[in-house]
Amino acid sequence: MVKNAVMMLTSLFVACLFLTGCDSSKPEPYLSVQIDQDEYDPEKWGKAYPLHYESWLATKDPKPVGKSRYKRGWDTDKVVYDKLSEFPFLGLLYQGWGFGIEYNEPRGHYYAVIDQIEIDPSRVSPGGVCLACKTPFHREMTETHGMDYLTKPYLEAVAMLPEKLQELGPACYDCHLPDPMELTFKKAHLEKALDMIGKTDTSRQELRILACAQCHVTYYVPRDAGMKVAGDVILPWQDGKWGDISIEGIIEDLLSDSSRLEWTQKVTGFKMPFIRHPEFELFSRGSVHFNAGVACADCHMPFTRSGSYKISDHDVTSPLKADLTACAQCHTQSKEWLTDRIFHTQDRTTSLILRAGYSAATCARLFETLHQAKDQGAAVDEAVYTEAKNHYIQAFLRVVFINAENSSGFHNPAEAGRVLGDAIAFSGKSEALLRQLLANAGMDPGLEVALDLGKPLTNRGRANLNFRPEQEFIDPFGIQEKLLSDEARGL
Numbered sequence: 001m002v003k004n005a006v007m008m009l010t011s012l013f014v015a016c017l018f019l020t021g022c023d024s025s026k027p028e029p030y031l032s033v034q035i036d037q038d039e040y041d042p043e044k045w046g047k048a049y050p051l052h053y054e055s056w057l058a059t060k061d062p063k064p065v066g067k068s069r070y071k072r073g074w075d076t077d078k079v080v081y082d083k084l085s086e087f088p089f090l091g092l093l094y095q096g097w098g099f100g101i102e103y104n105e106p107r108g109h110y111y112a113v114i115d116q117i118e119i120d121p122s123r124v125s126p127g128g129v130c131l132a133c134k135t136p137f138h139r140e141m142t143e144t145h146g147m148d149y150l151t152k153p154y155l156e157a158v159a160m161l162p163e164k165l166q167e168l169g170p171a172c173y174d175c176h177l178p179d180p181m182e183l184t185f186k187k188a189h190l191e192k193a194l195d196m197i198g199k200t201d202t203s204r205q206e207l208r209i210l211a212c213a214q215c216h217v218t219y220y221v222p223r224d225a226g227m228k229v230a231g232d233v234i235l236p237w238q239d240g241k242w243g244d245i246s247i248e249g250i251i252e253d254l255l256s257d258s259s260r261l262e263w264t265q266k267v268t269g270f271k272m273p274f275i276r277h278p279e280f281e282l283f284s285r286g287s288v289h290f291n292a293g294v295a296c297a298d299c300h301m302p303f304t305r306s307g308s309y310k311i312s313d314h315d316v317t318s319p320l321k322a323d324l325t326a327c328a329q330c331h332t333q334s335k336e337w338l339t340d341r342i343f344h345t346q347d348r349t350t351s352l353i354l355r356a357g358y359s360a361a362t363c364a365r366l367f368e369t370l371h372q373a374k375d376q377g378a379a380v381d382e383a384v385y386t387e388a389k390n391h392y393i394q395a396f397l398r399v400v401f402i403n404a405e406n407s408s409g410f411h412n413p414a415e416a417g418r419v420l421g422d423a424i425a426f427s428g429k430s431e432a433l434l435r436q437l438l439a440n441a442g443m444d445p446g447l448e449v450a451l452d453l454g455k456p457l458t459n460r461g462r463a464n465l466n467f468r469p470e471q472e473f474i475d476p477f478g479i480q481e482k483l484l485s486d487e488a489r490g491l
């Protein structure tokens with residue numbers, strides 16, 4: 001495999017010589033502008049690297065529409081895609097906190113802080129701590145102002161940042177030392193997490209992954225007994241190893257301490273942890289590309305021509321929206337073949353996400369019914385109940401993990417399929433136990449459980465958001481509608 005990768009990289013270099021005539025395109029020359037160790041302002045970096053600055057600024061521009069099937073972020077149609085409409089079961093499963101109110105597909109880095117300012121305020125209710133994966137100032141602010149900054153209401157925390165750079169998202173400072181040829185990472189939470197998994201030295205290719213893993217990882221915001229923010233974000237990696245941060249380990253970590261339970265799921269009343277954008281974790285768990293030594297930057301920041309110079313593309317986006325030029329650095333197959341391979345995986349992952357999501361939603365409604373029965377005095381076997389609950393939480397967190405991961409399975413197709421298969425199995429077991437408990441309580445939930453998704457999806461938050469049927473992902477294989485009627489979905 002490694003030999004293959006080396007051969008591919010060598011052929012990449014040779015192909016590059018032929019295809020683009022790299023001999024004539026050269027790296028951008030270093031202009032003798034001094035960049036300070038602590039220079040946060042990209043405009044200053046731009047004085048030395050104008051082409052990189054311009055490329056970085058382009059994350060502001062909408063991307064070509066119609067190229068990506070599942071990551072329609074904010075393209076030239078300028079539609080913001082609502083994850084709760086794409087996957088309607090999320091409306092029920094996430095009801096109880098911000099994610100169940102407004103949850104959008106990502107767009108370019110330029111919008112990282114802006115989108116937080118614009119989204120429903122419930123999403124940033126923890127306060128300053130929400131800036132961890134957004135502003136380059138987070139570490140300095142945390143070190144200087146501690147809990148005062150971390151727990152400040154979100155907009156007030158933003159106002160504590162230097163005025164000119166309050167809306168600045170991922171910046172040169174985050175990924176580079178003043179000599180930008182030296183890549184780095186600055187986030188304290190990643191440093192601590194790498195300590196946790198015993199990862200000490202890092203190769204250059206690993207830095208091309210870790211620069212992104214500063215933010216494209218899952219985390220929890222620790223809470224005190226009163227559910228108040230109790231510190232900076234922490235990555236739940238205590239059971240992980242480099243190249244092996246599994247969903248099993250993440251769940252074990254998250255469930256090991258009540259301070260990691262961040263919200264209460266409305267339909268079940270269960271206190272729950274959560275999982276956010278685990279791109280690094282899924283990708284690095286033995287994917288073909290990770291094992292072949294391929295980095296995030298290889299696919300999301302390919303070399304591109306800028307005038308007569310050749311630079312790493314800093315307009316980070318979906319490779320599909322960049323016409324898969326990144327893949328062509330290593331693959332000789334056609335663009336059509338590569339596109340087909342991506343969709344092949346994503347169609348299958350999405351089909352399974354629907355299966356796993358609706359199965360978990362079915363259990364959630366059964367818990368709701370059982371809890372009502374309990375309230376009315378029905379006797380419920382506690383041991384069976386606990387087992388049903390544990391299986392349900394295992395299923396739910398697996399659904400969240402793959403659904404929150406932003407590649408729709410592409411980063412690690414086999415692992416994504418495995419995790420979703422297990423989610424379906426856990427839900428199946430939980431549903432069987434729940435039906436048994438309900439039967440014992442003299443209740444019959446019917447052959448099909450009414451999910452009633454219309455209610456949680458209607459009139460959400462400050463902007464009164466509603467279900468947008470045109471955005472929904474329909475099972476590409478037509479299986480889901482055979483398993484669940486429209487009536488049961490209740491949309």
Ligand code: HEC
Nearest residue numbers: 073106107108111112115133170211212215296300317318
């Ligand atoms: C400082 C945190 C941070 C770093 C570092 C970072 N990202 Fe992001 N990334 C984000 C956030 C936040 C968003 C979503 C922004 C939004 O939707 O407003 C995002 C969005 C994206 C998107 C979606 C863009 C689109 O057009 O829809 C891609 C792709 C991406 N990042 C890849 C990467 C890669 C690859 C790296 C490393 C080279 C990286 N990111 C480094 C925080 C970061």
Ligand code: HEC
Nearest residue numbers: 068071212216279280283289295296299318319320406407
């Ligand atoms: C082998 C190529 C490859 C590698 C390596 C790779 N990605 Fe991706 N990534 C993709 C593809 C393909 C997609 C799917 C894009 C789509 O569906 O439009 C994607 C999607 C994404 C998205 C969502 C993009 C969007 O428009 O919303 C993010 C964020 C992302 N990747 C981050 C990362 C990070 C972080 C890493 C490293 C930990 C990484 N990727 C490694 C190919 C790659």
Ligand code: HEC
Nearest residue numbers: 042045049052053056170171172175180183211297311312
């Ligand atoms: C999310 C991380 C990230 C951000 C933000 C970022 N870069 Fe980079 N940059 C990279 C990566 C990855 C490379 C490839 C470096 C390598 O392979 O060693 C790179 C390479 C470079 C290079 C070396 C030449 C080249 O094109 O490969 C320069 C110069 C550079 N960046 C300048 C900048 C400037 C200026 C900014 C801000 C305007 C910036 N970068 C923002 C990740 C980032």
Ligand code: HEC
Nearest residue numbers: 001004005008288292294298299319326327329330338341
């Ligand atoms: C830096 C080099 C590199 C880049 C960039 C790259 N790949 Fe790959 N890709 C590889 C290597 C190496 C393998 C493993 C080949 C092998 O061992 O046979 C591979 C394997 C694959 C496979 C087969 C995977 C499997 O599960 O067997 C697919 C599909 C694929 N790549 C698609 C893509 C797409 C799509 C992109 C762009 C988004 C891309 N690759 C970018 C190097 C790369």
